[in-house]
Each structure stands twice: as C-alpha cells, then as structure tokens.
Amino acid sequence: MSVLLEIRDALRNFYSRHELYLLPFFKFCFSFFVILMINFNLGIGSRLSNTVIVLTVALICACLPINLLVVVAMLFSIYHFYEISLECAVAGGMVYLLMFLLYYRFSPKDALVVLMVPIFFGMKIPFVVPIVAGLLCSVTGAVSVGCGVLAYYVFIYMRDNAAVITQLDADNLIARFRFIIDGLRSNKGVFVVLVAFCGATLVVWILRRLPVAYCWTIAIIMGAVLMVTVLLMGGLNYDTGMTTKYVIIGMICSMALAGVVHFFMFNVDYSRTEMVQFEDDEYYYYVKAIPKNSVSKSKRAVKKITSVL
Amino acid sequence: MLSEERIKLMTKMAAYEENEGKQYMAIGSYFRADYMGKQIIRSIICATIAYLFVFGMYVFYHMESLMVDIYKIDLLEFGKKVLYYYVIFVAGYAVLTYIVYSVRYSRARKSLRKYYDNLKQLLAIYDIENKN
Numbered sequence: 204m205s206v207l208l209e210i211r212d213a214l215r216n217f218y219s220r221h222e223l224y225l226l227p228f229f230k231f232c233f234s235f236f237v238i239l240m241i242n243f244n245l246g247i248g249s250r251l252s253n254t255v256i257v258l259t260v261a262l263i264c265a266c267l268p269i270n271l272l273v274v275v276a277m278l279f280s281i282y283h284f285y286e287i288s289l290e291c292a293v294a295g296g297m298v299y300l301l302m303f304l305l306y307y308r309f310s311p312k313d314a315l316v317v318l319m320v321p322i323f324f325g326m327k328i329p330f331v332v333p334i335v336a337g338l339l340c341s342v343t344g345a346v347s348v349g350c351g352v353l354a355y356y357v358f359i360y361m362r363d364n365a366a367v368i369t370q371l372d373a374d375n376l377i378a379r380f381r382f383i384i385d386g387l388r389s390n391k392g393v394f395v396v397l398v399a400f401c402g403a404t405l406v407v408w409i410l411r412r413l414p415v416a417y418c419w420t421i422a423i424i425m426g427a428v429l430m431v432t433v434l435l436m437g438g439l440n441y442d443t444g445m446t447t448k449y450v451i452i453g454m455i456c457s458m459a460l461a462g463v464v465h466f467f468m469f470n471v472d473y474s475r476t477e478m479v480q481f482e483d484d485e486y487y488y489y490v491k492a493i494p495k496n497s498v499s500k501s502k503r504a505v506k507k508i509t510s511v512l
Numbered sequence: 513m514l515s516e517e518r519i520k521l522m523t524k525m526a527a528y529e530e531n532e533g534k535q536y537m538a539i540g541s542y543f544r545a546d547y548m549g550k551q552i553i554r555s556i557i558c559a560t561i562a563y564l565f566v567f568g569m570y571v572f573y574h575m576e577s578l579m580v581d582i583y584k585i586d587l588l589e590f591g592k593k594v595l596y597y598y599v600i601f602v603a604g605y606a607v608l609t610y611i612v613y614s615v616r617y618s619r620a621r622k623s624l625r626k627y628y629d630n631l632k633q634l635l636a637i638y639d640i641e642n643k644n
Contacts, residue, residue: 294569297565297569300562300565301562301565301566304559304561304562305558305559305562308554308555308558308609309609309612377572377573377575380572380573381573384569384573
C-alpha cells in the first residue's frame, strides 16, 4: 500500500511541476482520440478523416478550453451525418442543439462527461462513467450522463442504418426523416440504459456524500449493483444491445477503474478516525476528523566521507 | 519587513480570485433580482428556441397528414394547444432555472462574504504594519 501511495504522490508532484506542458499535451491526445473514434465509426473515407485535418483540429483543441472539444466533436459527427444524408444531419443536429439549449446553460463544466459516455461505450466499459460522474461531479452529472447516452445511441443508429437511409427514395425527404425519427423513437432499450445510468449516477452521488465510513466504496458497489439489476431486468423486455456477459465483465472492469479514481481522489484512513468535541461562545462543535492516507518520503542521507591522507 | 501571515492571506486570496472567485465575483456584482431576472430571460429565450425546433420537427414529421387534413383541422384549437404546451414547457423550465440559479447566487454570496472578511483582515494587518 505504501508503495502505491508513494507512486501516487510522485505522480501528483510530477503533474503539478509540469502542469503547464502536460495539460495541453493531454488535451491534444484526448482530442485526437475523440476525433479519430468519430471518424473511425462514421466517416471512413470522408474528407474529415484526413490525418492532417485531424491533427490540426486536435492541436487547436489543445489550446482551447476542454468544453469546446464537445462542440468540435458534435460538428464532426454532424458533418458525417450529412455525408449519409441531409435528414440525418438535421435529426442529429437537432438532438445536439436541444441538449445545448436546455441543459448546458446549467452545467457547462460537466460537458466532458457527455463525450466520455460514447468513448467508454467504444471501449466496452461504459459503466465506469456514471460511477465516476457520481463520485466527482455534482448532482447535474446525472443529466450529463443521460445526454451522453442519448448522443451515443443517435450516433450508433446513424452508423448502423446509413446503408438503409441512403437507399431510401432521395426525393422523399419526409419519408427519410420519418424513418430516422421512428427508428430513434422505437428503440426502447435506450430508456432502460438511460434509467440505469442516470439512476446509478444519482445513487453514487447521494451515497458518497453520506457521513459514514467507506462511503465511496459503498457508493461504487451500490451504483454497480443498481446498474446491473436495471440493465439485466430491462434486457429481458427490451433490446439494450448488452448481453449478461458484457454487463458483468464490463461492470467488474468499471468498478476496478472507479477504484483507481477512488484511490487518487479520496484516500482516507478510517481506522484513525478521531471524534473531537469543543465549544465557543456561540456553538458546540462535534467534529469527525478522518486523516488522509499519505506516506512521508524516505529521505536518503548522503554521507560524505573525506579522508585526509 | 515581510509578514508571513499577510503573505499567506494574500496568496490564499489570489488563488481564490484566479479560480472559483472569478465566477463568484461576476455573480456577486448583481443584485439578486437582477441576476435571477437575467437568467430567467435567457432561459425563456433558450426554451422558446428549443420549442420552436421541436415544433418544426413535429410539423415536418407529420407534413403529409397535415397537408391532407389542413382544411379539416380546427386551426384555432390547434394553435391553442400548441400555445398551451409552450406555456407549460417554458414555465417549467423557468421554475427550474429559478431554483438552480437562486442556489448558485446564495452560494456565491456566502463564498464572497468569506473573501471580504479576508480582505478586511488584510487591511487590518496593513494598518498594524504601518503603525509600527
């Protein structure tokens, strides 16, 4: 454990010393990865798949606030929708626009969560996002997770039905539009995933704020249990596109990742909890103090031995 | 002479001004009613645009049936219905905005109060230093 704590402290120190260079570098890598994933899923052979364009946009994103990456990602996906058909672009753009108009006014800081959901879906461990959002974000994180789920399913629907949509009568705009909207509406599995993810985010958020020992661990476990239950029960009636094996293995990996986040963000030693009580002129104070886990760096003493001959 | 206490306080305040204080100071520069009014007006505009888009999509989706039944539909009744849903939607969104932004405003005021207390403390330290 102490080795892990030492590594954590070393990483923290390294990051704080080189934050000026590391932050744009991470932003660049993340932007590059996000755009690459969008292109890989939707736009192979498209003009925007050009590596020079992707690198340039990622480089620009590295210098901009991270929230703008969400806008860039949405613009990229709308362009790919447009390459499938105009109606796809209108329907997809409308979903994104509604998210922006109705939600991002309240919580622009959580915009990154919206991107994380499709990315982790691509990595087959989407369950980590609601748990981590519940641990680190405010209550509005649940809405961000919900928006991410919606964005992902719109994305997947367009990708899977691109061939069918392009084969529909090109002159009949309304028929194409209706096909897209009907397809999006008829997928009831999305609602099951929405309930599971938003519910888990809320449960994790509520539990990790409780003044009880191991609240973060309890929150992670309960969030995971809720998600597994809702997804498996819902999967019996609706097509969520997730098998039992996928849910169980994905959940175990997600819990392990959430454990890593827990280790870095909230590592306390409950065995050394102290309860103190004192008073001043106006109040009595009942304080529960839980020390953070930390290790003091082993100091290497260098002894200089000089010999006089 | 350098005062350790003063430097600690100044560093703390500078960090606050750079991070969360920036946002809170912008909020704190408004009276509560002005701030809430501004946010609610913004929300009403956003909700109106969103509603117009959704309504546009609805019309486009039902274009064929609307074109066929245009003379059979009671347009006044239809208009009333559209307006009714609009009012409910915008009112609901405005209430949500009111709740969220009133919480934010009180949080900002509370945080700024602490900042101003620190500012007073800093002035007091300067006074003591000048007297010495």
